[in-house]
Each structure stands twice: as C-alpha cells, then as structure tokens.
Amino acid sequence: MPTNGFRNRPGLPTLALIMAAAMLILGNQSPATAQSTKADELFNYPDTILDGLPSAQVSTPLEECLKLCQQRSGCAGVSHTAKNECRLYATVNGGKRDAGSTAQTRSLIPNYSDPTNPPLAARLEKLKSTDSDGHELFALSKDAFERGNRDVGMQAIYLAMQRGNQDAKLEIARWYDPRTFAQDRVDAADANKAGRSYFELALEGNSQAQTLLVSLCQDAADSNSSRATAYGGFLRTTYCEGSINP
Numbered sequence: 001m002p003t004n005g006f007r008n009r010p011g012l013p014t015l016a017l018i019m020a021a022a023m024l025i026l027g028n029q030s031p032a033t034a035q036s037t038k039a040d041e042l043f044n045y046p047d048t049i050l051d052g053l054p055s056a057q058v059s060t061p062l063e064e065c066l067k068l069c070q071q072r073s074g075c076a077g078v079s080h081t082a083k084n085e086c087r088l089y090a091t092v093n094g095g096k097r098d099a100g101s102t103a104q105t106r107s108l109i110p111n112y113s114d115p116t117n118p119p120l121a122a123r124l125e126k127l128k129s130t131d132s133d134g135h136e137l138f139a140l141s142k143d144a145f146e147r148g149n150r151d152v153g154m155q156a157i158y159l160a161m162q163r164g165n166q167d168a169k170l171e172i173a174r175w176y177d178p179r180t181f182a183q184d185r186v187d188a189a190d191a192n193k194a195g196r197s198y199f200e201l202a203l204e205g206n207s208q209a210q211t212l213l214v215s216l217c218q219d220a221a222d223s224n225s226s227r228a229t230a231y232g233g234f235l236r237t238t239y240c241e242g243s244i245n246p
Helices: 014-026 062-070 120-130 135-146 150-162 166-176 191-203 207-221
Strands: 043-059 077-080 085-105
Touching (some): 120 150, 150 166
Antiparallel strands (some): 043 085, 077 085
C-alpha cells in the first residue's frame, strides 16, 4: 500500500503517484518552487467537484488540501470533499455541483458559474460602469496590490480618485509624500504633489489630510530633517501659510 495517505486509483499512473507522494514529503522545503498564494491565488468554487485528470489523492483537511495545490505550479486545480478527500488535478475540464465539496482552480472553469473571487480585470471592467463614487474601485485597488496585480491596482485607484473618492486621493498623496514615498508606485517623491492633495482635501473637510499637511509643513521647515533635500522647491507659501479654515 502506498505511503503518505495516497491510494492507487484506476488510471492513475505509477510515476505520477510517486511524484505526488514526493511532493508531500518535501512539503515547503524548496522555496524556489513554491508559488505565492497572494500573487497566484486560485479561483474558489464552493459546493463543486472537478472533472479532469487527477494527479494525486490524499486524506487531509481543507486548508492543507488547498495549500498543496497553491504551492505547486503543476496543479491545475484541487477538489476537497466533506469526507476530507483531497484530489489534485493535472488538468481541469469542468465542474459539477456537489454539496459540501470545495474546488479551486488556476483558470476559470469553462461554461460554469462564476467563482466567489472573480478575476481582478473583470471586476475592474464592471466597476467602471457601476461605481460612481469610487468606493468599490478603491477597495479593488487595495485587493489588486495585495494580490500582486499592479496594473489593475493603478487603474482602479486613479479612476477612484477621478470620481471624487477622498481615500484614493489621500493614498496617492502619501505615495508622493517624501516621508511615505512609495517607489514601487510612483517614479519620485514630490512634496508639492502631496501638499496640493492634502491642501485640497483639507479644504473639503478631511481632518486626516489636514493633519498630514501640518506635519508635512513642519518637516519641510526643519533644516535638520533627514528629508531636507526632498523639499527643494516645495511651495511653502502656497500650502503652509495662513489658515485653511473659512
């Protein structure tokens, strides 16, 4: 009888069985082959079992079952039943309803219902026509950046800002702020861009922006600040003098 919880199944090649067992034994010992669960998130289908070519089967809890597939680029999908039967698939051809089961796949299941976590690009296209205040677009941008999709993240947050979402405008201002400069989001720190956004938001009654503007002006006025060189050309007389209150 095979070890590590694997069972021979009709049509399951012996080589595939050995390789699958080896993967379980190695676990996470080879970081170079592990996939990021954020950047490589699987599509989730509740109450679903997959139809395709299985590569391995093991008895394990749902969380561990999903991890087995997430960590292996050769896994096209995974099914887990209410009886803790975990099945990894080399190819996925379709899906069918099975109450209590959970399936996850690397690609959308053709001609099947939408997953609970639809593709980021599809969410963006939908929100372009439905999200008038940018609230959902800003939430999508955060989700996209978390999942490693910079393109969707940037499109979503700038569109949210254009639609008047203060949270999006404040977040972008922080990217340019020399104190919180995000070099993975913008090309260079720009105190004037940050100051202008803080100033405009403060005029609209945003207390958080007002606090950030005050602290930015204080830092810019400090000749001993570690960021002093970043404030060359900063328009203090435009953003830092007088009161912004009516």
